[in-house]
Amino acid sequence: MVDLRFLWVFVGLLTLAFRVSDSQNRTCNPDDLKALEGFVKGLDLGSIDGWGGFNSSSSSSSSDCCDWGGVQCELGKVVGLDLANKSLRGSVSESLASLNRLRFLNLSSNSLHGAVPQKLFALPSLEVLDLSSNRLSDGFPATIQLPSMRVFNISSNLFNGSHPVLSGSTNLTAYIVGFNLFSGGIDASICVASPGLQVVSFSMNILSGGFPSGFGNCGSLRQLCVDSNKLSGELPDDLFTLSSLTHLSIQDNHITGTLGDRIGNLSSLVQLDLSLNGFSGTIPDVFGKMQGLQFLSFQSNNFSGPLPRSLSMLHSIDFLSMRDNSLNGLIDLNFTSMGRLCSLDLGLNQFTGLIPDGISTCVGLKTLNLARNNLHGEIPESFASLQSLSYLSLSNNSFTNISSALAVLQQCKNLTSVVLTMNFRGEVMPLDGVEGFTNLEAFIIANCQLSGSIPPWLRGCAKLQLVDLSWNHLKGTVPSWFGNLEELFYLDLSNNSLVGDIPKSLTQLKCLISHNNSLERSSSLDFPFFTKRNKGAKGLQYNQVQSFPPSIDLSDNHIDGPIWPEFGNLKNIIVLDLSGNNLSGTIPGELSGMKSLENLDLSHNSLTGTIPPSLTSLNFLSSFSVAYNNLYGLIPTGGQFLTFSNSSFEGNKGLCREHSSTCPSQRAPSLASGDTMQRKKNKVAIAGIAIGILSGTAFILALAYIFVMRIFARRKTNVEDEEADDDKHVEMSGSCMVLLFNKDSKELTVDDLLKSTDNFDQANIIGCGGFGLVYKATLPDGRRAAIKRLSGDCGQMDREFQAEVQTLSQAQHENLVLLQGYSKIGNDRLLIYSYMANGSLDYWLHEKFDGGCTLDWDTRLHIAQGAARGLAYLHQSCQPHILHRDIKSSNILLDENFEAHLADFGLARLISAYDTHVSTDLVGTLGYIPPEYGQSSVATFKGDVYSFGVVLLELLTGRRPMDVCKPKECRDLISWVFKLRQEKREAEVFDPLIYDKEHDKELMWVLEISCQCLNESPKVRPTTQQIVSWLDSITLNEQSMK
Structure with a gap:
């Protein structure tokens, strides 16, 4: 990123120069006063604190603009505005x-929006223009004539x-346009027009x-930043x-491409960042220059290849990263000459x-990552001298x-995070001789096949936040002292051979009971941690301890x-x-x-009983499994349980879903006892049951034959008769009440809905869905409504109904859409909308296609803005947050x-503010489904954004x-649009019904969004x-031009 210290010093000196040069004659020029009045009128509040005549609460009542805060004058003319x-x-x-003598204009770090008036780019005396960190939008003229310009900063808009x-x-020194939405190529002709440039940022x-x-x-160029774009090809000579x-x-x-020795010509470099590209070949051995x-x-x-030895000649190096390449050979550097390395x-x-x-001679070293190489041997004893290592x-x-x-490592007194995973294969976890690690926060030594037990010396690490001892061969019990670690929020002891009860003290972990602000220490350190969830999966990476989920x-x-209720x-x-x-x-x-x-x-245990219905109140639950236990009874149907697949419950013969015709008794199976004598008694009972089953089989088969014949006969009836039967079923329940969300609404019955x-x-019928039809209705009080009727005994249908009710009620x-009420009658579900x-x-x-x-375009833009606001509310304002998962034009x-x-909202899912995704099956509608949904089982907010x-x-x-x-080459809308954009044929993308020169910029802007x-x-x-901000800015720009 660009180092702006030079720029800010320059701007600061220039501002001071303006203030010192103020004249004794400070009476504000009337034309300049009028110009400032016009500027203030364009602001939402119509005033600026400290400017007299605009704010009745202002501390200054002066009408002389040269006395106002942030205004610098010379001979009554405004020359600076900060x-x-x-x-x-x-x-x-x-x-x-109109401020024709203006030399300095700084409007940075505000909330200004809309386009920048083009006349502002014609001020002949303007030397410094800083509009950074606002919400300004739109494009710029093809060329800008600012002959006196020295600093041009429009970043972060x-x-x-x-x-x-x-x-x-020709006097331009700093050109900073980073953190915007500029597209196309970089025009290096700025160095022809302004050869004195020293700072250039396109980041x-x-x-x-x-x-x-x-x-x-640009022979004087000191800082060049083009990071985080889509540039390709090789670097020019x-x-x-x-x-x-x-x-x-x-x-x-x-x-x-390759770097070659030419990189050594940049002998003044202090910071060089080429990360996250596709450079190849060996690293040239030119760092002595x-x-x-x-x-x-x-x-x-x-x-690839070895580390260049000349890296040892970087006596001032503070940060050195070669991570994630294919470098090989020995780490053959002379670290004694790199004493400043952190x-x-x-x-x-x-x-x-x-x-x-x-x-170990780099005594200031704070971060050391040598993970995922082919190193061997022991950790050098000299590491004990790394007292700054964290x-x-x-x-x-x-x-x-x-x-x-x-x-050795316990002597590194400032060590906070130790990751030793996949080393020390088959060794024994030391149980004594370790007394240091007083500042240890993260201890990860997983997948080492270590034997022994959980080391008792960890109890002395009072600052521990994260412990991962998974994928070892540790035996013994889970120590109760884990519950005494006040900052512990992540404990992974999985895939070991631990026995005994779960210590009840784990239900008393303070960081998991109440929020701990000490865990929010901010850190920009990019230090990779990995956890391994199963043998087949890749490790999940977290770059900070605080990123791990509790x-x-x-x-x-x-x-x-047992599972303690105190959890x-x-x-x-x-x-x-x-x-x-x-x-x-x-x-x-x-x-x-x-x-x-x-x-x-909780899968693969020996749990009994039913699934508590209270679990449906866990609004953020996105992954759940009780498979392969001895559970029985109905599977709860509320909350997030509406979207869990059958695999979450398989292996429990006594479990069934609501409306299942094969649902067994909700009583516990009679063979669930573990008592030996009882099992002997049960054998007698089993024999009796077997005889009963054999004697009753013929009778059951006879009944089954009659039942099948009746079903066969029913199938001969036509579809209209079936629909009539369905309506009769509803009519039989016509007196059932409809639950309404608006307390002021008149009570409705299903009979009212039928009428x-x-x-x-x-x-x-005005619409249809996967599980039913939508009907237009005129309610008894004259209001019009839309009624969605879901029919059948399909579990997914019921889950869709529950999801709609739960989502729209919150x-x-x-x-x-406003959900006014709902009702359940037999196998029918009715939803009443505005x-x-x-x-x-x-x-x-x-x-x-009926003409008319x-x-x-204005209507389409208005629709886009409204839909965006609705989606933003679901994602960010609604508590809990909601993933829609089926955004498409037919759902707007x-x-x-x-x-x-x-x-x-039949596919919607509630999600916590802590997380960004939910586990899911591939859901949505063809053409709208994000590409990543086909590669993983998580739905995210960014998936809704794609749709x-x-x-x-x-x-x-x-x-x-x-x-x-359409022809084969343009059947896929997305591919077709991206192809035309790449060929600079954007005008061919737009619907002829809306495309005209008046809206050309707006259309291009929405296309970019x-x-x-x-x-x-x-x-x-x-x-x-x-x-939402981008789409709204389009309307604001249009209004400002009128």
Whole structure:
């Protein structure tokens, strides 16, 4: 990232110069006063604190603008305006362009939105323009004429299109346009127009194409940042002629090729970051020419070969990362000459040999990662001198002598995190001789096949937050003293040979009972931790201890006894896994007290009884299993239980779902006793039962024959008769009450609903779904409503009904459909919604062929904005948060004013603010399903964002996501649009009904937003709140132009 210290010093000196040069004659020029008045009128509050005449509460009543805060004058003319971080909201008025002597304008760190008036880019005297950290949007003129410009900073906004080019700004020193939405290529001609540039930043945009040549013309360039874009190809030769360059950041692009010795020409570099690219070949041995380097990262590339020995000549190096490459050979560096080294990361390579003893001479070393290599031997005794060492990972190597390792490391008094996983194979866990580790917070020594027992010396590590001893051969019991560790929130003892009861003290872990603010210590350290959930899975990576979900995992041991009801006290726990043990007794209903629980696995035990219905109140529960126990009775149907698959309950012959015709008795099986004498008595009973079964078989078969014949006869009746029978069934229950959410509404019965739909007459059908039809209804009080009728005894149908009721009863927003009430009658489920007079967006875009009015662009944009607000409410404002999981145009309904309302929550899932995903089957609708859903079993907020991006494309193009009637090359809407964008043919994307020059910029902007939503990488997609902000800014821009 760009180091802006030089820039801020420069800007600060320039600001001071303006203030010192103020003239004795400070009376404000009337034209300038009028210009400032126009600027204030464009703000939402219409005032600025400290500016007289605009704010009655202002401490200044002066009408002389030269006396106002942030205003600098010379001879009565405004030359400087510094309003940074003043909480300003609104738009930037064109009136500022009337300040014809203005040299300094700083509006940074406010909440300004809309477009920047183009006349502002024609101020002949303007030297410093800082609009950074606002919500300004739209594009720029093809060229900008600012002949006096020295600092141009528009970073951290929502600008789009091509980045601006300042022609004629020969004095330009800093050009900073990072953290925007600029696309297209980088225009290096800025170095022709402004050869004196010293700071250039394009960071965090969507710039693509090759890395351009031309920066060699900026002979004074000191900082060049193009990180986090989509640049490709190889680095141009003239880049390596910039001998004054101190900071070069190219990370997170698609740059390829080799470096070669030319990198050594950049002899002034202090920071070099080429991480997250596709560089290959060997790393050139030229660092003897670059001895000023303090930060060097080649992480996550394809470099191979040995470490260049000249790295030892970097006497000032502070941070060195070569992680995640294919480097090999010995770690053959002279660390004695690298005394300032604080962070060394050589993990995920193919290094061999021993740990160099010389590392211990780096006494300031705080972070050391040598994990995932082929190193062997013992940890050097000299490591005891690393008194600053805080984070150490040596996992996935072949180190030996765990007793010596712990004896050495305990002397590193500041050590907080130790990761030794997959080493010391088959050794014995030392039980004594370890008394240090007073500051230890994370201790991970998993998958080492260690024997012995859980070491008692861990009880002295009072600051422990995370303990992972999983995948070993540890025996004995789970120590009760774990419950005394006040900061412990993650305990993984899974896949060992532990026995005995679960210590009740685990239900008293303070960090899992109440929130512990001490665990929120912020850290920007990127230090990888891995946990292994099962033999076939890859390790899950967390980059900070605080990223781990609060968990207790005792799975796959030999633990017996009961599940303590007191586990319900752990209100902050996210994962509780007790599977694969010998637990007995019942599942306590008190577990419903674990209000943050997302993952509960009690499978493969010997539990009896029923599943407590109280567990349906666990709103965040996304993964649940009680498979292979001895449970019986009905499976609860409320809450998140509506979406759990049968695999969560298999292996329990006594369990059944509601409405199942084969549901056995809810009484406990008679053979559940463990008493020996009782089992002998049961043998006699079994014999009697067997005789009874044999004698009754003929009778049962006879009844079955008659039953089948009757079913066969019924199948001969036509469909209309079946529908009539269904209606009669409803009529029989016509007196049943309808539950209404609005207390002021008049009571309704099912008989009222029958009358309002003409007994669910086909003429009133206005929609259909997977499990039923939607009917238009006129209620007794004259209100119109839509009634969804779900019919049948399918478990999924009932789950959809429950999901709709639960979701819409908790989510109330103007852009969601309003659920007015519901009723259950036999196998029918009725849902009563507010009537949407204009049907669905799908109808207006794809099915309306009867002529008449169509959706113009303003209406489509309005629909997109409303739908985005509804989705943002579900994701971020509603408590608990909700994943919709089926965003599509047919689930966006339109009222009489074409206001958008999200509908159909049959697949929705509640989710906690702590997590970002839920486990799921592949759900959604073809054409809208994110690509990652086909690769994993989790649904995320960013999955909904992807689906919303498809809807935006439908609004722009008027086409369906998948259209088999189109030619093969354009059946897939997304691929077709991306192909045209790549060929610079965006104008061909848009629906001819809405495309015109008046809306060209708005259409292009929404297209860009859509493509952001459709990014293949979920982490790159915007949040729904960002989408709302971007879409709303379009309307604000339009209003500001009128």
